[in-house]
Amino acid sequence: PYTIGAQAVWRGEVEEGETVLIQGAGPIGICILKMAKLQGASVMITDLSDERLEFAKESGADITVHAGKEDVQKRVEEWTNGEGANVVIDAVCLPMTFEFSFDVVSTAGRIVVLGFDERPSSVSQLPITKKEVSVKGSRLQTDQFPKVVKLLNEGKLRHEGLVTHTFSLDEIQEAFNFVENHPEQVRKAIIVFN
Ligand SMILES: NC(=O)c1ccc[n+]([C@@H]2O[C@H](COP(=O)([O-])OP(=O)(O)OC[C@H]3O[C@@H](n4cnc5c(N)ncnc54)[C@H](O)[C@@H]3O)[C@@H](O)[C@H]2O)c1
Incomplete structure (x- = not known):
C-alpha cells in the first residue's frame, strides 16, 4: 500500500x-x-x-x-x-x-x-x-517498490499502527475470516512467510 x-x-x-x-x-x-x-x-x-x-x-x-x-x-x-x-x-x-x-x-x-x-x-x-x-x-505503481523499501529500511517510513494484525501462512483462512468479520478492527493485516 x-x-x-x-x-x-x-x-x-x-x-x-x-x-x-x-x-x-x-x-x-x-x-x-x-x-x-x-x-x-x-x-x-x-x-x-x-x-x-x-x-x-x-x-x-x-x-x-x-x-x-x-x-x-x-x-x-x-x-x-x-x-x-x-x-x-x-x-x-x-x-x-x-x-x-x-x-x-x-x-x-x-x-x-x-x-x-x-x-x-x-x-x-x-x-x-x-x-x-x-x-x-494513479493505478498501482511504476517503479515505486525500490523507493519504498529504501524508506522502510532507513526507518523514514514506519508503520506506527497501520499494521494491526499479523498472521502466519498456515493461518491464512483465519486471517481472511478475521478481516471479513471485523473490518472496524483492521487497518492492514499481513501474512508472514517464514
Ligand atoms: N488506484 C489504485 O492503484 C488503488 C489501489 C488500492 C486502492 N484503491 C482505491 O482506493 C480507495 C481507498 O482504499 P482504502 O483501502 O483506503 O478504502 P477504505 O474504504 O478503507 O477507506 C475509504 C475512507 O473514506 C471515508 N469516506 C467515505 N466517504 C467520505 C467522504 N465523503 N469524505 C471523506 N471521507 C469519506 C471512509 O470513512 C473510509 O475511511 C478504494 O476506492 C480503493 O479501491 C486504488
Missing part, C-alpha cells in the same frame, strides 16, 4: 511546501499521507470517522476534517488563504468526491484519481479551463 501512496504523490507532482488535500483516511489515504509528508507537503485529510481522523493525526496529518460534520470547502479556503489545495488526491473514490475535488483545487492544481467506480461524474469544463487543472489517474 505504501507504493500506492508513492504513486499517487508522484502522479500529483507533489513538491515541498505545497498544500495537499487527501479525501479519505482509510489505509490508502494514510499511505498517501505518509508519502506526501516525506515529500515536505502540508497535508489536510478528511474522513467520516473520528477514529480514522485521530489515526491520521498520529500519522502526521497537519489538519484533519470531519467531512460529515464540517464544511470541507470552507476549511480548505481558510487553510490556503482562498487559493485552494495545490493537489487533491481522492482516496474515497466516489463520484461525489471526484466532483468535489474541482471545487477545492487551486489554480494550476492537480487532481489525482484512484477509483475504479464506473458511475459517471458530473463535472463542468469551467473550473478545469479557468484554473488550468490537470486530472491524473
